Amino acid sequence: MTKEEFARQLAEKTAAVEETIKAYLPAQEGEASRVIEAMNYSVDAGGKRLRPLFIAETCAMYGGRKELAAPFIAALEMIHTYSLVHDDLPAMDNDDYRRGKPTTHRVYGEGMAVLAGDGLLNYAYETALSAFDAAQNEEEMTRVVRALKILARNAGIYGMVGGQCADLMAEDGAAGGAKPEDEGALLNYIHLHKTACMIESGLQIGAVLSGAPEEDIAHLGEIGRDIGLAFQIRDDILDVTGDSAVLGKQTGSDEKDGKITYVRLYGLAASRERVEELTEHAFSAVKSLGRENAFLTELLRALIDRNS
16 A cells, blocks of 8 residues: 555545544533533544544454444544543643643643543443444344443553553652662553553454454454554654654653653663564564455554654
């Protein structure tokens, strides 16, 4: 696939996912209209919509129905967005900008931002549960149940929340004078849970909803972990080498905040080598899948090779 063809398809597919997400956003009305406005502002702030794109692509790759995947496409992006809203708060990363726009707490205040994040998380599950209405038979009902389990576990204490907890404890010094090798293990845990779990959800949910072979679902989970870890190491690298204007957020914040990062522990050269190792392992697994999807392959590659 040429770069031009990939760019064209990416724009088209992202626009389609964007429409799906917006179709599930709540109407800004009633006594809760202010928090709903903050929720919608957070989602409308933009982004690459990579995680829901993964659901759409793996669903299509295995011949699944769009109607069954649509609620999960919207729900996964809501969960991702809620995590960003809370992550930007003064009690966490204290960021003023996200994707080049003022963060939710800067526009609506800290209290309303907390509620907006809570609202998005709860509404995500309400949205995902609506997939039962689209299920046409018992087999699809069973697939929805399994997809819900993946969505919930990877977003919760055994996934993203657990990773965020470890990240916060590390920042607060709760790691307790750990040796460098222990810090490396902790950093892997943080990245695999805080970031990779959500990518894993995107890749596996679409396949599960489509009735993909168990071997492929397992491989997609493996790919999600490798790509997610490589993505986050790349993020650590960009925090040192990136351009704030391109990234849409401040650079150098990791060092300023004393965060444990791959670059701090291993240096730029070793961090880049680790990204290459993970990439090679991930694409070896991609080749082992029973179905081919040239666009998905290029999307995974772009996720690692990104500059923003």
